[in-house]
Amino acid sequence: MKKLKNKIFASFMLLVMMLALAGVISIVEFRWLINSLHGLVEDNYKSIEASKTMLEALEREDSGILLVLLGEMESGRKIFFAADSAFIAALSIAKNNLTEPNENAYIQSIEDNYLLYKNFWNKPLLQTDKEASILWYQNTVHHQFSETKRSINDLMNLNQSSMYENATHLRERSRRAMMPGIVAIISAVIFSFVLHFFINRYFVKPIIDLAMAVKAFRPEDKILRTKINSKDEIKQLEEAINHQLNSIVTK
Amino acid sequence: MKPEIIIKHLGYVLFLNGIFLFISFLISAYLNETSSIPLLYSAFICGIFGLFPVLFVERTENIIFEEGLVIVVLGWFMTCVAGMLPxxxxxxxxxxxxxxxxxxxxxxxxxxxxxxxxxxxxxxLLFWRSSTHWIGGIGIIIFVLLILPQSKGARINIFHTEVSDLSKMNFRFRARKIIQILALIYLSLTVLETAFLMMAGMSFFDAVNHSFATVATGGFSTKNLSVAAYDSLTIEIIIMVFMVLSGIHFGIIFNTVSLKSNNIFTSSLVRAFVFVMFVGIIVISIKLYLSGMFSFPNALRYASFQVISLGTTTGFATIDTANWPIFTQIVLIYFTIQCAMTGSTSGGLKFDRVYILFKSIGKQVRLLKHPRGVFVVKINDKPVDEKLEYQTLVFVVLYVVTFFTSTFILTALDVDAMTAFSASIATIGNVGPGFENVSSLGNFSTIPDLGKYVLSGNMFLGRLEIFNILALFSLKN
Incomplete structure (x- = not known):
């Protein structure tokens, strides 16, 4: 590449490529980040919220059972049927939001435990030996209540730890999205200094030399005394000036 | 000095790094790893900075000594900057x-x-990590001189700064020929070791990485437990043989292969180097056996690997020496100070200097007995130039002053004495592991950040030889 204009153009193109690639990488990484963040909220957070609703519904059902045992038949039944609907709705959300490996088994465990639990209060309690039997509640119902609660907590822990892992991963990726930009900025600054040096050395300095040579020119010299030994536009300029000076001197 | 010539050669250095970064990227991309983009962008940046000066600066006909010095020192610095990017x-x-x-x-x-x-x-990224060893082992500047076009005058002045006078002692060729011999031996050792390790059951990837690290006398492993992870005597023996070969002057290896005199079997330096390691192995094995830590065969196995690993400045490990008796640790520290031979891929003080030092001490003792006598230090029955002898003594003094200074700084940063001392010696000797917190199966993560920069400075001084750095700072323009 002999021409100075080509050299300068190529240099700027390299600079543009450096910045453009950094930009593309950052855009790709940030898009991935946005999608992952969306996934994080959509996937894990949804299951965690469903688990919380199930826990709350379960607690309410437990209160309903206690009310029935104490003889408050109507209000007790009202509470646990409402809670049951809420539980089934939340379970359905969790069922349709399987995002973690083996999450299906966790859901199945909740479903199985809940059915066993529901079996206790679904049958009539009044006028049976279970009416007002705190001992029956303590030994049988509460145990199944705890089992169901444990399986819901397991599902919640699975999603919470996965959410934490993903957040750590996102932090790493956000760093990776930023780093090309930082490296590109620092590299561009260094590149600009080096380019400035080359432009000064191969463009400005020869022009100054040429100007000084023209100033110092005497008619008896015939040609300019310069140290230009490149083959670029500056050399062409020197040759043109020499040609012009020669024609003036010979006239 | 012409800055454009320096910039152009620094560009070459970065371009070469860019090639290895691109190979690492291809591995990463093939395996769909998270390091693909960091490696690709680093390769791209190195490529741009490598090509850009070529646009402007014409072919260089001559390089003066000062330019050569700046190219070598800054070349190493720029390489390390490029190396940390991914x-x-x-x-x-x-x-x-x-x-x-x-x-x-x-x-x-x-x-x-x-x-x-x-x-x-x-x-x-693991491959890039091993590549940094392989590029650095032969010397990034030698790589540039080998691969990229240079005029004769330019090559000679860069070469003479990169390769010390001591290293040139066993070569009787011109710069170009020496560079070719270095590259040929280096490549042959790498290929051979890779093949042997694969035959011993290592995967191709691990074999290449461990060969890079052995032949460069580096010590980076792909395993947390270093060579201990394989628990294979065959692999240990292969690595030990190649560590010794890589610690010997490449000129002597070339002489051996081309059936010339002053070969591995006749060189007094090689004999002394191997003998000292042999004594070290026996002494440590006996101590380990007597202390009841191992049976004698196991003591011999572990002692051999550790002595050869530290004595050649490689730094691989098959066991954690932090729990070994203090006597054995002191013997190992001696090997950390002694280092391997000049003209090999090792850094640090170098065995040749220790050899000349002891011979000079002998000479001084004889001069005390016979003040009018004329005594000469000889290597392979050839007299050592008095200037070289004096340089060696000054180098040893500077070396000791440097690692003590670094130890003081580390202790000021609340690093314990043994860790600070052994880390300083291990880094200036380009060995790697020390003792206590930085033992053979440990790492340097507990050293404070400032301490890490100090130790990095030690590594530079060990690799570039202290005189080159001092000469750079003494340049007036």
Whole structure:
């Protein structure tokens, strides 16, 4: 590449490529980040919220059972049927939001435990030996209540730890999205200094030399005394000036 | 001095790094790893800075000594800056200080690491880590002189700065020929070791990485437990043989292969180098056996590997020496100070200097007895130039002053005495592991950031030889 204009153009193109690639990488990484963040909220957070609703519904059902045992038949039944609907709705959300490996088994465990639990209060309690039997509640119902609660907590822990892992991963990726930009900025600054040096050395300095040579020119010299030994536009300029000076001197 | 010539050659250095970064990227991309983009962008940046000066600067006909000196010292520095880019961009355990330390440790073939979990790194990054050893082992500048076009005058002045006078002692060729011999031996040893390790059951990837680290006398492994992870005597023996070969002057290896005199079997230096290691192995084996830590065969196995590993400045490990008796640790520290031979891929003080030092001490003792006598220090029955003898003594003094200064700084940063002392010696000797917190199966992660920069400085001094750095700072223009 002999021409100075080509050299300068190529240099700027390299600079543009450096910045453009950094930009593309950052855009790709940030898009991935946005999608992952969306996934994080959509996937894990949804299951965690469903688990919380199930826990709350379960607690309410437990209160309903206690009310029935104490003889408050109507209000007790009202509470646990409402809670049951809420539980089934939340379970359905969790069922349709399987995002973690083996999450299906966790859901199945909740479903199985809940059915066993529901079996206790679904049958009539009044006028049976279970009416007002705190001992029956303590030994049988509460145990199944705890089992169901444990399986819901397991599902919640699975999603919470996965959410934490993903957040750590996102932090790493956000760093990776930023780093090309930082490296590109620092590299561009260094590149600009080096380019400035080359432009000064191969463009400005020869022009100054040429100007000084023209100033110092005497008619008896015939040609300019310069140290230009490149083959670029500056050399062409020197040759043109020499040609012009020669024609003036010979006239 | 012409800055454009320096910039052009620094560009060559970066371009060469860019090639290895691109190979690492291809590995990463093939395995769909998270390090693909950091490696690709680093390769791209190195490529741009490598090509850009070629646009402007014409072919260089001559390079003066000062330019050669700046190219060599800044070339190493720029290489380490380029080397830390993929680490820094990838993240994980790599903070700025850690990325710089790992890069300098790789290129100077020190092999000290700050990583707690090496196996967590993507394979592309692991390959780049080993490549830094391989590039640094032969010397980045020698690589540039070998691959890229240079005029004769330019080559000679860069070569004479990169290769010390002591290293040139066993070569009787011109610069170009020496560079070719160095490259031929280096490549042959790498290919042979890779083949042997694969035959011993190592995977191709691990074999290449361990060969890079052995032949460069580096010590980076792809496993957290270093060579101990394989628990294979065959692999240990192969690595030991290649560590010894890589610690010997490449000129002597070339002489051996081409059936010339002054070969491995006749060189007094090689004999002394091997003999000292043999004595070290026996002494440590007996002590380990008597202390009841191992049976004698096991003591011999572990002692052999550790002595050869530290004595050749490689730094691989098959056991944690932190729990060994203090006597054995002191003997190992001696090997950390002594280092391997000049003209090999090792850094640090070098065995030849220790040899000349002891011979000079003998000469001085004889001069005390016979003040009018004329005594000469000889290597292979040839007299050593008095100037070289004097240079060696000054070098040893500077070396000791440097590692004591670094020990003081580390202790000022609340690093315990043994860790500070052994880390300083291990880094200036380009060995890698020390004792206590930085023992053979440990790492340098507990050293404060400022300490990591100090130790990185040690690695530079060990690799570039202290005189080159001092000469750079004494340049007036």
């Amino acid at each position: 680490y820094l961009m990838w993240g994980g355990e790599f903070t700025l200080a850690n990325a710089w330390f790992e890069s300098v440790s790789g290129f100077t073939t020190t092999g000290a690491t700050v990583l707690n979990d090496i196996e967590a790194l993507p394979k592309g």
